[in-house]
Amino acid sequence: MMFLRSLQPIASCSRSASRILPPVAARGPRLTRFVTTRTTPYHINGQTYPLDDHSNVPPTILAKLDRNLHLNPSHPISILRSIIESHFSTFTPVTPSSPILTVTQNFDDLGFTPDHPGRALSDSYYLNKNHVLRTHTSAHEIETYQKGLNQWLLTADVYRRDEIDSSHYPVFHQMEGASVWPSSELYKLPQMNAELASKLAECPLIIEDTSSISPENPYQKSHDPEHAAQITQHLKHSLNSLIFRLFGPIATKDGEPLRIRWIDAYFPFTSPSFEVEVWWDGDWLELLGSGVMQQPLLNRAGVPDKSGWAFGLGLERLCMVLFSIPDIRLFWTEDPRFISQFTPGQITPFKPYSKYPPVTRDVSFWIPDASKKGVTQWHENDYCEIVRDVAGDLVETVQLIDEFTHPKTGRRSKTYRLTYRSMDRNLLNDEISGLQSEVERRTISEMGIEIR
Secondary structure, eight states: OOOOOOOOOOOOOOTTOOOOOOOOOOOOOOOOOOOOOOOSOEEETTEEEOOOTTOOOOHHHHTTTTTOGGGOTTSHHHHHHHHHHHHTTTSEEEOOSOSEEEHHHHTGGGTOOTTOGGGSTTTSOEEETTEEEOOOGGGGHHHHHHTTOSEEEEEEEEEOOOOOBTTBOSEEEEEEEEEEEEGGGGGGHHHHHHHHHHHHTTSOEEEEEOOOOBTTBOOOTTSOHHHHHHHHHHHHHHHHHHHHHHHHHHHTTTSOOEEEEEEEOOBTTEEEEEEEEEEETTEEEEEEEEEEEOHHHHHHTTOTTEEEEEEEEEHHHHHHHHTTOOOGGGGGOOOHHHHTTOOTTOOOOOOOOOOOOOEEEEEEEEOOOTTSTTOOOOOHHHHHHHHHHHHGGGEEEEEEEEEEEOTTTOOEEEEEEEEEOOSSSOOOHHHHHHHHHHHHHHHHHHHOOEEO
16 A cells, blocks of 8 residues: 555553555656666576666666565564564564566556656666566555455565655665455454454553544445444554554653544545654654555455455654664664664664764756757756765765756756765765766766756
8 A cells, every 4th residue: 555554452551561655746757767877688586687768777776686674683674564563463474575576566557547657767666668676565465465365464675766865765665554354244343443442541642633534535435434434443543552562662751641643644545544643752753654445456456345444654764763763874784783783572772883974075067958859857866866876875965955047048057965974984085086976977978967
């Protein structure tokens, strides 16, 4: 389920208790692309993928395919996954074997229109026009339902071309979960909800529910409103319990209750839909998206007699908050000073082992005129992809600091500040100058810019 995403008993919660990523916002199709310099087919896990005009996966991304951070028991990503799985102990954990999917699986089967921006070469990694690196865990929903699972949690690494800063990375991890019931079992929901509500009442919680059922966020016409209301209530009870499990021990240590807020949302595969926030460090922090499953999706999966709810979340986002990890690149470091700090099953704050100084470089250039024949439209993701391919995880941020249009010629100029900083060692000026020169060379060659 493309959210920002069981029936198990909730553990007693006395005071002494120790993005489904939303779809890419509609902004029109992008025509730009990162021009791969690769000349030989991709060979991955015994399979060969011929190159074509869609191929845009650089070596820096290929090197991540077998890292499987979510399966390393001592890694924060895996620790959080395991904690959520243990909380929903009756759910079946699902881990897809490969991030390589067909375009049909990743887009077509989920109803992405041909011009949907998520398909753009500037947004997604393509091995070729028929194969893409998974952009969301939603691509595995239909096959999971087809296995006959009623309650499941699916975790996987996903790949998207993105900006460069401390909270964005081209590889990240999503978890989504779902609970569905055959129509013949929906009568059990009121009793289930009463039991869940009773256990939640023991928790030091303040739940602010500002959501509503309305024409903008309706029950589905194919659903009995009474059943849809019970499914919605079960969803909210279940996720309130999960959030307390994750945040309660930290938030309530000073005797204050944990505050949770529910608000209306829109997601393409649920209705009604909701986002959930938690009060954290003096502000509302968005945690996840959720809702009642759209019945057509279950119909396509071959289970039209079932209905239920789903949720989705980004594991990095939660890990950075719960483990106090300041930079998303740290998840990928192989420095033992990082991984040795964590223990399976425990949420403990990260202790920085060093703070190395940054090295910055500014570069200004004229961007090519996309109105001219044969010139592709400029997009920052393509520039970031070149920077990332050259510098890897040594680049900390790529920030647009100035832009203007020449009043006479109409040419557009951009100035970027590239900040380099290693998580593990000091960087030398000569080293960074070499990387910066290579970035500029490739940007000129592959994107047609002109250095000012």
